[in-house]
Amino acid sequence: MRWNRTITVVDCHAEGESGQVVVGGVPYVPGGTVFEKRLHLQENDDDLRRMILFEPRGGVHHNANILVAPGDPRAQMGYVILESTEYPAMSGSNTMCVATVLLETGILPMTEPVTELTLESPAGLITVTCDCRDGKVTRARLVNQPAFAYHLDIPVTVPDLGEVVVDIVYGGMTYVIVDVDKLGLEIHPAKARELCTIGEAVKVAAARQIDVVHPENPQIPGITNIVLAGPLRHEGDEIHAQNTVVVSPGRCDRSPCGTGTSARLAQLHAKGLIEVGQRFVHTSITGSMFDSHIVSTTSVGPYDAVVPSIAGQAWITGIYQMGMDPTDPFQRGFTLADTWMRQIDDLPPVHSAAE
Amino acid sequence: MHADHLFKVLDVHAGGAPSRIVYSGLPRIDGATMMERMQGFASAHDWIRRTLVLEPRGKDMTSVVVLTEPVHPEAHVGAFFMEAHGYLPMCGSDTIATTTALVETGQVPVTGPDTVVRIDTPAGLIEATAHVEDDGRVSSVTFVNAPGFCLVSQETVDVPGHGAVVVDVAYGGNFYVIADASRLGLSFDPLHTRPLVEAAQAVRGAANAAFAIRHPTLPEVTGITHAQLFWPPAREGDPTPIVVVIPTGGVDRSPCGTGTTAKVSTLFGRGELALGQPLTHQSLTGARFTGRPLEATTVGDVPACRVSITGSAYIVADSTILVDRRDEMAEGFLLT
Numbered sequence: 001m002r003w004n005r006t007i008t009v010v011d012c013h014a015e016g017e018s019g020q021v022v023v024g025g026v027p028y029v030p031g032g033t034v035f036e037k038r039l040h041l042q043e044n045d046d047d048l049r050r051m052i053l054f055e056p057r058g059g060v061h062h063n064a065n066i067l068v069a070p071g072d073p074r075a076q077m078g079y080v081i082l083e084s085t086e087y088p089a090m091s092g093s094n095t096m097c098v099a100t101v102l103l104e105t106g107i108l109p110m111t112e113p114v115t116e117l118t119l120e121s122p123a124g125l126i127t128v129t130c131d132c133r134d135g136k137v138t139r140a141r142l143v144n145q146p147a148f149a150y151h152l153d154i155p156v157t158v159p160d161l162g163e164v165v166v167d168i169v170y171g172g173m174t175y176v177i178v179d180v181d182k183l184g185l186e187i188h189p190a191k192a193r194e195l196c197t198i199g200e201a202v203k204v205a206a207a208r209q210i211d212v213v214h215p216e217n218p219q220i221p222g223i224t225n226i227v228l229a230g231p232l233r234h235e236g237d238e239i240h241a242q243n244t245v246v247v248s249p250g251r252c253d254r255s256p257c258g259t260g261t262s263a264r265l266a267q268l269h270a271k272g273l274i275e276v277g278q279r280f281v282h283t284s285i286t287g288s289m290f291d292s293h294i295v296s297t298t299s300v301g302p303y304d305a306v307v308p309s310i311a312g313q314a315w316i317t318g319i320y321q322m323g324m325d326p327t328d329p330f331q332r333g334f335t336l337a338d339t340w341m342r343q344i345d346d347l348p349p350v351h352s353a354a355e
Numbered sequence: 356m357h358a359d360h361l362f363k364v365l366d367v368h369a370g371g372a373p374s375r376i377v378y379s380g381l382p383r384i385d386g387a388t389m390m391e392r393m394q395g396f397a398s399a400h401d402w403i404r405r406t407l408v409l410e411p412r413g414k415d416m417t418s419v420v421v422l423t424e425p426v427h428p429e430a431h432v433g434a435f436f437m438e439a440h441g442y443l444p445m446c447g448s449d450t451i452a453t454t455t456a457l458v459e460t461g462q463v464p465v466t467g468p469d470t471v472v473r474i475d476t477p478a479g480l481i482e483a484t485a486h487v488e489d490d491g492r493v494s495s496v497t498f499v500n501a502p503g504f505c506l507v508s509q510e511t512v513d514v515p516g517h518g519a520v521v522v523d524v525a526y527g528g529n530f531y532v533i534a535d536a537s538r539l540g541l542s543f544d545p546l547h548t549r550p551l552v553e554a555a556q557a558v559r560g561a562a563n564a565a566f567a568i569r570h571p572t573l574p575e576v577t578g579i580t581h582a583q584l585f586w587p588p589a590r591e592g593d594p595t596p597i598v599v600v601i602p603t604g605g606v607d608r609s610p611c612g613t614g615t616t617a618k619v620s621t622l623f624g625r626g627e628l629a630l631g632q633p634l635t636h637q638s639l640t641g642a643r644f645t646g647r648p649l650e651a652t653t654v655g656d657v658p659a660c661r662v663s664i665t666g667s668a669y670i671v672a673d674s675t676i677l678v679d680r681r682d683e684m685a686e687g688f689l690l691t
Binding site: 055061288315316321323 | 414
């Protein structure tokens with residue numbers, strides 16, 4: 001056996017969604033903030049992302065996080081998030097995996113029954129409250145960066161579908177939110193392929209027709225993701241809903257999606273459908289759940305915003321020593337259109353799903 | 356972090372097809388033959404297959420190799436194979452991956468530049484030769500597959516949407532329908548696999564409707580499960596592009612060991628390939644496997660051919676898989 005690049009990866013999932021955590025083997029990543037480190041990795045070492053996430057090591061449903069030194073002195077750790085087609089600014093399920101791996105492997109000390117963590121994501125500081133018992137993180141509750149609606153009830157023209165009315169909302173990634181009822185779809189595991197095909201079409205159309213710029217960080221990408229939202233159900237004071245987020249290049253999020261749930265909270269609040277502190281239980285296509293609410297309201301540039309809190313549980317499923325044989329023909333991994341929808345080539349300087 | 360079960364695996368790919376070789380953590384596997392061991396494991400421990408193959412620990416393309424003590428006295432190791440949809444007695448890309456991993460990690464000692472590894476499988480004893488470089492790397496593996504044979508040669512079937520299509524039906528470990536995709540107006544393009552999968556499944560359906568396919572000596576093996584599209588090479592000496600579509604509709608990442616065996620047997624049977632003459636297949640990932648007819652034989656009363664397959668494999672991870680029984684997804688899930 002001969003390897004010339006080795007990295008140590010703790011495999012983890014949060015409510016079904018993969019969130020591998022790279023804990024060793026990556027050299028010093030320059031940059032004053034985690035956002036700058038994210039740009040550095042994208043511009044200088046994208047082969048690392050391809051090695052972990054593309055086949056033969058990865059698959060279309062895999063995500064990973066690289067632990068890096070934080071730029072903000074208040075943070076205990078930083079992490080750069082890697083996905084199939086981008087380096088997102090924030091991801092809830094990945095953050096739950098990072099917090100769980102940090103505490104359960106002892107990279108950071110665990111205090112029972114509650115450990116408070118402050119982490120630096122590319123989107124900024126994220127506080128995570130971890131319930132801990134017998135060495136296990138039984139619940140990770142994160143407070144996300146503010147989420148806000150750019151546009152409500154805006155029409156998008158989608159090839160073969162015609163005009164679809166959508167909302168454009170930032171929740172750590174920039175989302176299109178559309179009711180599945182309006183698309184004539186239902187959220188069911190057997191319908192996953194159809195949901196993905198239509199979800200991708202709406203996402204790409206919206207990204208081409210609607211340009212948005214984050215008021216505080218113009219380098220945050222425009223529309224790259226979509227929530228297909230199920231109808232709201234009221235149980236006492238609580239609101240329940242199922243959703244599926246179609247992650248690029250076209251597969252269902254296995255979890256209810258943290259940034260998607262944040263965007264949904266902002267959308268519901270902007271429409272007067274949820275109050276601060278009201279419990280919102282979000283269920284994924286696999287049946288897994290996130291427990292969420294709005295902590296407070298704030299503003300981002302000219303937009304009214306909400307501070308979302310999302311909770312779920314993550315599980316460590318493996319420890320991988322990944323390596324690259326210098327004679328392996330797949331030095332940069334590969335993708336095939338059957339499961340990846342399209343062949344994923346080098347990342348352009350992505351600004352949105354339209355490019 | 357807590358584990359109720361801990362498995363050590365080597366993740367390897369052969370031609371892009373992922374193999375997960377389990378070398379520690381399995382329960383004792385009893386049985387007088389390798390087939391009994393595979394069947395006993397399937398009835399008592401099938402949760403291990405689901406855990407290692409399915410999400411979130413695996414992915415739908417994962418093929419898991421279970422290593423056991425061999426039954427055959429001359430074998431180095433015993434092995435059987437499991438996937439998202441069940442168990443396999445033999446698998447070509449897994450054999451290339453397993454041989455590479457056993458030699459490169461010192462579990463079978465290197466005896467020279469051509470180191471022989473004998474693997475006892477439910478399909479019989481497989482002899483594989485690892486071609487070992489000076490630095491210890493296994494540059495390629497050649498193994499002799501179970502005999503392949505052709506049951507239907509150059510007959511025409513009517514395929515909805517495509518009209519009359521000339522096909523072969525051949526066995527190389529699975530039954531394949533084989534068709535020339537250039538005549539179907541399809542291109543060999545990794546960006547557009549959906550037309551290839553749809554055409555392959557249509558041809559398979561038409562061939563199953565037209566022919567009652569039965570293995571001559573294994574009565575439980577009936578029907579065509581796999582489809583194989585090929586394109587004549589642009590120049591003589593170039594590899595033959597091939598797309599193998601597996602029963603679930605997935606595209607084999609590798610050029611497919613059993614599929615290449617089926618094709619080589621077919622060409623040998625028609626006199627289009629001589630003993631020892633190579634046929635190289637190239638898959639959509641660019642990976643190549645080479646098949647050669649070694650000797651004529653029979654399966655039942657059907658003329659058949661022993662075929663050697665050569666390909667390369669690479670170790671991509673040395674991994675520990677953890678199972679916390681409190682995790683609701685401990686035994687995995689499948690989302691299509």
